[in-house]
Amino acid sequence: xxxxxxxxxxxxxxxxxPCTRKEGRLCDIFRHLPVxxxxxxxxxxxxxxxxxxxxxxxxxxxxRTGYPRFHMTQQVQEKTATLLCHLLTHHHCIVSVDLTSYxxxxxxxxxxxxxxxxxxxxxxxxxxxxxxxxLSLSFTAALSQLNQLQVFDCSDVLFDHxxxxxxxxxxxSTRSLTTLYMSNYHIKHKDAALIIQGLKRNETITTLTxxxxxITDTPxxxxxxxxxxxxxxxxxxxxxxxxxxxxxxxxxxGALCHNGTLLELNLIRCVxxxxxxxxxxxxxxxxxxxxxxxxxxxxxxxHDFDPHCWKPxxxxxxxxxxxxxxxxxxxxxxxxxxxxxxxxxxxxCASLFKALSSNTSLVKVTIDTFNNKDVVxxxxxxxxxxxxxxxxxxxHHVLEDTAxxxxxxxxxxxxxxxxxxxxxxxxxxxxxxxxxxxxxVKSLSLTMDAVMFKGxxxxxxxxxxxxxxxxxxxxxxxxxxxxHGVDQTVCDWYAVNRPERTLLQALSLNKGIRRLALKGxxxxxxxxxxxxxxxxxxRTICHFSFYPKRECLTSVIPLIPKLSAIVSSNxxxxxMRTVWYKQHHGDTFTVADVVRRNNSLVTRAxxxxxxxxHRYCGAAAELVPFNPGLVEKxxxxxxxxxxxxxxxxxxxLKSFTELDDFMCLAGVVKYSVTCPRRDDGQxxxxxxxxxxxxxxxxFLKVGDILDPK
Numbered sequence: 267x268x269x270x271x272x273x274x275x276x277x278x279x280x281x282x283x284p285c286t287r288k289e290g291r292l293c294d295i296f297r298h299l300p301v302x303x304x305x306x307x308x309x310x311x312x313x314x315x316x317x318x319x320x321x322x323x324x325x326x327x328x329x330r331t332g333y334p335r336f337h338m339t340q341q342v343q344e345k346t347a348t349l350l351c352h353l354l355t356h357h358h359c360i361v362s363v364d365l366t367s368y369x370x371x372x373x374x375x376x377x378x379x380x381x382x383x384x385x386x387x388x389x390x391x392x393x394x395x396x397x398x399x400x401l402s403l404s405f406t407a408a409l410s411q412l413n414q415l416q417v418f419d420c421s422d423v424l425f426d427h428x429x430x431x432x433x434x435x436x437x438x439s440t441r442s443l444t445t446l447y448m449s450n451y452h453i454k455h456k457d458a459a460l461i462i463q464g465l466k467r468n469e470t471i472t473t474l475t476x477x478x479x480x481i482t483d484t485p486x487x488x489x490x491x492x493x494x495x496x497x498x499x500x501x502x503x504x505x506x507x508x509x510x511x512x513x514x515x516x517x518x519x520g521a522l523c524h525n526g527t528l529l530e531l532n533l534i535r536c537v538x539x540x541x542x543x544x545x546x547x548x549x550x551x552x553x554x555x556x557x558x559x560x561x562x563x564x565x566x567x568x569h570d571f572d573p574h575c576w577k578p579x580x581x582x583x584x585x586x587x588x589x590x591x592x593x594x595x596x597x598x599x600x601x602x603x604x605x606x607x608x609x610x611x612x613x614x615c616a617s618l619f620k621a622l623s624s625n626t627s628l629v630k631v632t633i634d635t636f637n638n639k640d641v642v643x644x645x646x647x648x649x650x651x652x653x654x655x656x657x658x659x660x661x662h663h664v665l666e667d668t669a670x671x672x673x674x675x676x677x678x679x680x681x682x683x684x685x686x687x688x689x690x691x692x693x694x695x696x697x698x699x700x701x702x703x704x705x706x707v708k709s710l711s712l713t714m715d716a717v718m719f720k721g722x723x724x725x726x727x728x729x730x731x732x733x734x735x736x737x738x739x740x741x742x743x744x745x746x747x748x749x750h751g752v753d754q755t756v757c758d759w760y761a762v763n764r765p766e767r768t769l770l771q772a773l774s775l776n777k778g779i780r781r782l783a784l785k786g787x788x789x790x791x792x793x794x795x796x797x798x799x800x801x802x803x804x805r806t807i808c809h810f811s812f813y814p815k816r817e818c819l820t821s822v823i824p825l826i827p828k829l830s831a832i833v834s835s836n837x838x839x840x841x842m843r844t845v846w847y848k849q850h851h852g853d854t855f856t857v858a859d860v861v862r863r864n865n866s867l868v869t870r871a872x873x874x875x876x877x878x879x880h881r882y883c884g885a886a887a888e889l890v891p892f893n894p895g896l897v898e899k900x901x902x903x904x905x906x907x908x909x910x911x912x913x914x915x916x917x918x919l920k921s922f923t924e925l926d927d928f929m930c931l932a933g934v935v936k937y938s939v940t941c942p943r944r945d946d947g948q949x950x951x952x953x954x955x956x957x958x959x960x961x962x963x964x965f966l967k968v969g970d971i972l973d974p975k
Contacts, residue, residue, distance in 0.1 A: 272304035274852045279305075281349055285357040287319050290880050293359040295321070300859050302349070307855055309346045309368050315866035318873050318880070322362035323350070325393060326858075343372040354380035354387065362389035362417075370394065374401050378408035389417040397426040406432020410439065419447040421475070430457035437464030437471075445473040450507070453479045455487060462490045472502045478509040478536075481518065488517040495521035495528075505532040519545040523552045530558040538566050538606075543586050547593040554597065560604035562634055587614045594621040604632040612640045615647035623651035632658045641668050645675040661709075666693040673703045680709040686745065691718055698726035702733065709739040709781075716744050719765040728772040731779075738894075739781040742769070766793055774800045780894045781809040788818035794825045801829065802836055808864075808895050811843035819845055830856040840864055840895045864890065872899035875918045884922060884931045885969035891919055922968070925951070925959050932971040 271278055279301050287293035295302065296315070303312050310327035347369055353360045354377075370377060370392075381387065390412070392405075406429060409418075423429070430453070437443070453461070458480050465471070481491060495501070495518060504522075509515050515536060522528060538561070550559070586609055603622070610618065622631050636644055641662050648654050654677060661680040664672065672678070685694040694714060701707065712727070719727065731740070744765065766787050773782070774796060789797065801807060814821040822845045830853035833839070839861055846854045870886035875896075890896050900911040922931045926938040941950040954962070 272301050274304050277301045287359040308342050320361045321359050325364035347373040351376050351380040354384040358386040361386050364391040366393045374404045378404045381408045382411045391419040393422040395424045402428035409436045417445040421447040421450050423449050424451045430460045434460040434464035438467035443470050447475045450477050455482045455484050458482045458487050466494045475505040477507045478514050481514045483513050492517040492521040496524040503530040507534045509536040523549045532560045534562045536564045538564050540568050547589040550593040551596045554599040558602040561606050564606050566609050591621050594625050598627050602630045604634050607636040612643040615643050619647045619651050623653050634660045638663045642671050645677045648677050669693050669697040672700050676706040682711040684713040701730050705736040711741040713743040716765050728768050731772040732775045735778040740779050741783040743785040770796045780806050782807050783811040785813045786815050788815050789821045791824045798828045808838045808840040826850050826853045833860045837890050868895045871896050875900050875914050876903050881933050888967045932968050
């Protein structure tokens with residue numbers, strides 16, 4: 267197989283070559299990642315750089331680049347399985363692997379044997395929906411031997427009983443696992459009991475993510491889960507997703523009143539009833555260890571028998587404000603808090619925010635969701651706290667009554683504007699008129715019918731998009747039912763005043779947008795070229811998605827080939843999602859590989875800024891110094907704001923400007939440049955004055971210096 271040619275370039279790889287990774291030097295496989303990925307491409311896998319000198323084999327379907335679903339032949343699956351087995355067995359630069367059903371079923375024994383032989387595998391993600399007894403037994407047997415595994419993600423696994431038994435034994439015996447993501451799918455009561463038994467015997471897990479599927483309605487499981495959560499001495503972070511029934515969260519919240527180790531609790535897309543808030547506030551009064559508590563995109567009900575009313579009007583006697591005021595007055599441990607305030611009355615905002623601001627331990631409070639009609643009251647109450655910088659407000663969906671107030675509501679950074687009908691033209695006009703004065707708005711989701719984009723409204727939108735430098739994210743959705751007719755599927759491709767063209771011209775002139783999502787457009791081949799030119803010339807757009815109107819999917823056909831022809835010189839694009847066409851496999855792969863390359867460069871450059879002085883990290887920093895993704899990565903790693911992150915990047919680049927610093931980083935010399943004196947007296951490198959060197963340095967990058975063998 268070492269002479270097997272890859273699918274697109276026809277290149278060959280020596281898949282039997284050993285790992286050559288060592289301190290300060292990348293494994294040789296890094297130079298051949300595009301070719302390796304040509305083999306992995308058709309089974310929706312991709313080798314990606316994870317961190318310094320480390321690789322991850324990632325399941326890419328419907329993720330970073332929204333790949334098409336390919337038909338996988340048995341031969342392709344077997345080749346990929348062979349490559350995977352070799353990587354796991356011989357390459358200690360492979361630290362993370364995603365296993366899909368396509369690969370696992372091809373050679374379950376060989377892959378499980380390779381998993382056991384891997385000396386470096388720290389993270390394993392499994393996607394599997396159809397088990398056989400042999401597959402379950404083989405995989406769980408291998409799982410029990412992964413003595414270095416730290417992260418196991420089985421959120422995309424449909425458990426069977428054999429797998430549950432094996433997982434329970436693994437959880438009870440592992441001495442390395444620190445992070446576990448449980449299945450999103452239904453788990454039978456007896457299997458849930460087995461898994462909880464394994465958790466109770468576990469002594470290593472610090473981060474646990476579960477869903478409502480593990481929280482069964484049986485008393486046995488509820489008691490066992492409560493005992494685990496209240497007695498665990500290692501658990502630090504707990505995330506609960508999709509706990510929807512009335513009995514799901516009670517045992518969890520009640521148990522946490524007695525937990526002395528948990529630092530972070532996340533309730534995500536759960537259903538919260540009144541009695542839960544009583545438990546939550548009671549837990550916050552008693553638990554002085556928990557430092558982060560987040561309720562994200564949850565729904566609030568007053569009664570368990572009223573599943574249709576998701577924004578209830580609470581009775582005065584069931585108001586939650588007094589419970590929260592009491593909890594905030596007593597709790598001195600919380601540092602971060604995310605709230606859903608759809609339950610609050612406008613006149614209660616001031617007292618709640620005053621209590622939040624008076625709690626000196628709280629450094630960040632996020633208002634995730636709220637009643638949009640109350641946004642003015644909320645913003646005024648936040649300003650009155652005197653510390654608005656500690657508060658972060660979630661997305662506001664602009665209403666007719668709140669559009670004019672946008673300039674005053676400077677606490678808003680993310681807004682949604684949705685106007686579908688011509689009768690809503692006036693509020694849309696108002697919104698677009700005030701947006702240029704709203705530099706605090708960083709993210710905008712704009713949805714409108716194409717007929718509304720014509721005339722003055724279109725001019726206002728185009729002018730705003732052209733001139734704004736504050737906006738960082740734009741999600742624009744255009745519907746064409748009114749303009750082209752509900753049943754008409756063919757656009758007027760030759761109209762001079764096409765709204766699509768006006769929009770694309772405005773985008774080509776924008777200098778601030780980093781994340782761009784376009785949906786519902788029908789573009790011509792010339793307009794596809796405009797879009798490609800915008801992506802290539804932009805020094806800010808690093809995340810892009812394009813989904814045209816369903817009847818105009820052919821809009822994508824010219825886009826991908828045009829982009830693939832020149833995308834190799836693009837060092838900004840970090841993700842691209844669109845409708846991929848199978849007849850353009852090669853072009854699609856070219857774009858995807860550039861996206862992978864750019865993410866690798868950002869990862870290396872960020873490591874360089876954080877202190878890694880490897881030559882390949884410095885070379886990456888020179889290639890992506892202005893990529894917004896680099897700033898975001900440094901912000902994340904260093905926990906600093908955007909200004910500080912940008913300053914650190916600039917300082918890092920200056921650190922190897924001088925001759926000696928450059929040559930040391932490039933690996934040419936160890937300490938400084940010295941040259942023996944020439945008999946003919948001719949000038950040498952060390953004789954150059956600084957101005958001459960700086961002139962040369964303009965054209966010389968670390969990556970231009972050959973890697974010493």
